[in-house]
Amino acid sequence: DAGVIQSPRHEVTEMGQEVTLRCKPISGHNSLFWYRQTMMRGLELLIYFNNNVPIDDSGMPEDRFSAKMPNASFSTLKIQPSEPRDSAVYFCASGGVAGVTADEQFFGPGTRLTVL
Amino acid sequence: GQSLEQPSEVTAVEGAIVQINCTYQTSGFYGLSWYQQHDGGAPTFLSYNALDGLEETGRFSSFLSRSDSYGYLLLQELQMKDSASYFCAPNNAGNMLTFGGGTRLMVKP
Numbered sequence: 001d002a003g004v005i006q007s008p009r010h011e012v013t014e015m016g017q018e019v020t021l022r023c024k025p026i027s028g029h030n031s032l033f034w035y036r037q038t039m040m041r042g043l044e045l046l047i048y049f050n051n052n053v054p055i056d057d058s059g060m061p062e063d064r065f066s067a068k069m070p071n072a073s074f075s076t077l078k079i080q081p082s083e084p085r086d087s088a089v090y091f092c093a094s095g096g097v098a099g100v101t102a103d104e105q106f107f108g109p110g111t112r113l114t115v116l
Numbered sequence: 117g118q119s120l121e122q123p124s125e126v127t128a129v130e131g132a133i134v135q136i137n138c139t140y141q142t143s144g145f146y147g148l149s150w151y152q153q154h155d156g157g158a159p160t161f162l163s164y165n166a167l168d169g170l171e172e173t174g175r176f177s178s179f180l181s182r183s184d185s186y187g188y189l190l191l192q193e194l195q196m197k198d199s200a201s202y203f204c205a206p207n208n209a210g211n212m213l214t215f216g217g218g219t220r221l222m223v224k225p
Binding site: 031033035042043044045048056091093095096103104105106107108109110 | 147149157158159160161164166203207211212213214215216217218
């Protein structure tokens with residue numbers, strides 16, 4: 001298994017531009033999580049999907065952030081418009097096996113976003 | 117509300133034993149997870165305690181006391197490669213995890 005796949009690995013963009021981060025979870029996992037990590041705020045949960053449905057998006061910082069999961073093998077996190085304070089490492093993680101409660105989350109390698 | 121406390125930094129020498137404490141306050145608590153993250157890497161799962169007591173996995177052990185909202189990670193026979201950040205993360209409904217700033221462990225020769 002390739003694990004959780006994220007793209008791009010690095011993104012540098014200018015303030016005001018739209019940014020789209022992509023994630024392919026591990027096949028068979030029914031939970032998907034988007035996290036953001038900064039030195040100041042640590043590792044924060046942004047949004048959680050279960051069976052492709054957004055369950056909790058209370059961590060999404062503001063309306064500029066949106067996330068979708070159109071199918072079980074793909075999710076996107078979009079920032080529009082981006083701002084310098086959005087610079088961070090964004091992790092996608094998947095977990096759980098359909099119908100079974102699982103404890104471990106598997107993290108992707110992350111996308112390092114820099115907004116100039 | 118939710119809160120999570122663990123030391124920001126711990127230093128120890130190779131071969132020693134180190135304990136990283138974690139206190140938490142959260143609603144809908146299911147259990148306590150521990151993750152390891154090396155610089156530039158992604159968090160990786162170490163252990164999960166759903167019940168009170170000690171869970172042992174090789175050199176690492178994790179403990180939970182639900183009544184005290186307290187847990188710890190015990191690392192034995194420290195190796196240089198154990199230098200990393202360690203996160204305790206309460207599990208809530210839906211296996212949602214609450215992470216904080218983590219504890220940076222530096223192992224010295």
